[in-house]
Amino acid sequence: MTASTLNPSLNPTLNPLLWMIPILPLAGAAINGFFGRKSSKKAISTVALVFSGAAFGIVLWIAAGFSSALAPYSDPVAHWIRSGSFSVDFEFYLDQLSLVMLLVVTGVGFLIHIYSVGYMWDDDGYYRFMAYMNLFMFFMLTLVLAKNYLVMFIGWEGVGLASYLLIGFWFTKDSAASAGKKAFIVNRIGDFGFLIALFLMIKHFGSLDFTRVFAAVQPLSSETAGAGLLTAIGLLLMLGAAGKSAQIPLYVWLPDAMEGPTPVSALIHAATMVTAGVYMVARSHMIFERAPMAMTVVAITGTLTALFAATIGIVQTDIKKVLAYSTVSQLGYMFMACGVGAFSAGIFHLMTHAFFKGLLFLAAGSVIHGVGGEQDMRKMGGLRVYMPWTFMTMGIATLAIAGIPPLAGFWSKDEILWQAYNASWVYWLIGVITAFITSFYMFRLMYMTFGGEYRGGAVQKEAAHGHDAHAHDDHAHGHGEPHESPWVMLGPLVILAVLSLIGGFVGYGNRFEHFLAPVFQQGADVIAQETSSAAEKSTEYLLMAVSVSLAALGWLLAYLLYSLRPQLPARIAASLGRLYQAVANKYYIDELYNVLFVKPLLDGSTTILWHGIDQGAIDAAVNDSADAARHVSDNLRHMQSGNLRSYAGWVAAGGAVVIAYMVWMGVR
């Protein structure tokens, strides 16, 4: 990654294209945002799809002409900040890592745009929704294409903004509005860490450019002895990543973010934005590799988050909440991979996760659409009869996330577990336990939603008008019978299902790792691994067998509990008592944060800042001086009596005072 390989002339065909990738969705957002209110829905859909699809087309074209020999490639667009030796430019950067991210973001993003046309068609804010979605694409593409941390930060903040706008899309609903705020504020904490890390880089490396920062970092030795600059930067970057990618302790916003429309959950809160943290950590691998303590923190955070969120996922009854905790858990896997140094495994899982989790959310949206806005799984059931396509595609995604071979999730998850095992068996153990839980709650979701008999029925009909219209996704048709979604929604499901089926094969024989190797400079490691001893190979296969059988066990358990003996779970829950209550209430983490942070802040702001300083000091100073002025004037105004002779009296008195003064001065 030296300067000479960044010569733009190496690949002139890319030249006019790279900057167009983010600009196209921005243009779409601008057109729909400014003119959408008056346009027809057909025109809005055309604009949104053409611009996001064109971006995807360009990415495909670039990918087709992509050659590892020519990468990395950079595209300077414009100067931005020039201050002495420090400079930050709008510059885009294409290497294997950003290419993978581009494909995921534009590909999955485009499919979800198509799906949204069907899902959001009846919504009054249709043009607003499409504009926000395109705006999100713009920022996300800026994030992954950035060549320096500051442009990345623009994208980083921008996706946060788009996320906020889309979570609070139905802003008349109080819970949606506050969920949006929560996401924004929690992300702010992470952004604080990210920013401090950037300041440290400017101070010590004098640049934010990836190439230059990494060139400055490369000669530094690993900070094994103690925590130093790189550890500090690493930890602060991780704080930023934890905010964006919903890791402990900042994961709390993601489950609440399910208040947004379902395509948003699929695009932003499953497939793309939440993986930005993983991408950022992987991009900064040069720093992390030299800060073992930061790496350990990343790995432990990821591992704990994976387990923690998975356990909460077991007891959720809202179909989207299950998927939300599942997303948090899967992101934990990715951080676990990054933490043990297996960055390409993390990115691999990021990609497969985008396929199957995007699919799961879209299918869940299709289910919600089909049953008239209901999200409670206890009121579903038996939907496989009514919605065969949704059932099939969601089943494939479930198999994929559970890690059943040969679907996508199996390849990436197993890669992570194997790499984690190489680092420490503890990571691996927690990882496979999480895999078991994942399989269990996903099949629980499947059985509750699609298995058995339909439990909505008459209740649904009666409740459809009053309760659904605002309580859930606004798709209350007031129908009793669940129905299959239109093809504009099923199409993306099918495509994603195919990707979830076969997407894992790009990792066959470590091909994915080889592809990313130039970025992570682990070529030697990968090759060393392939020539590893037969004993190690057999260990790998053994671990694989363990995780697959655990996944199968999870499936079996879910089948037993939710298909064969549906009355059993309630009894188990009752027998667990307090433990069940704790898990069902998400370990009271929200309540804990309320007591620890929100309430003290609120109370402090109210009593000290508001009542004390603002009202007591600032307002009081202004009000008191105004009062004083009024009192004085009130008394002085009696001088203005309108009586001419009293004025003459004042003149005489004034003259007397002046004379007295002069006499007195003269005497002295």
Added chain:
Amino acid sequence: MVPLSYYLVLSGILFGCGVLGFLIKRNIITIFMSIELMLNGVNLSFVAFAAQWHALSGQVFVFFVMVVAAAETAVGLAIIIAVYRTRETLNVDRVNLLKL
């Protein structure tokens, strides 16, 4: 020779009487006379200083004041007669409106 301070004290007393009369009295004629009293109080101090310092300008100034005062008296009395004809009163508190 009478010392200067005597003149000045008398001048001050005259001026003070004028001011007092101006402020207290309501009859417009009395007020008018009070003004004349103040002017003459001042005139007295002028001539006193002029005599003290042997400077003629003070005496000249007094003549000017007298001329102006005479003119003012003429105009003022005319106005007073006009006011009395329209308002039938000489109380200044009753003539505080320009409009009838």
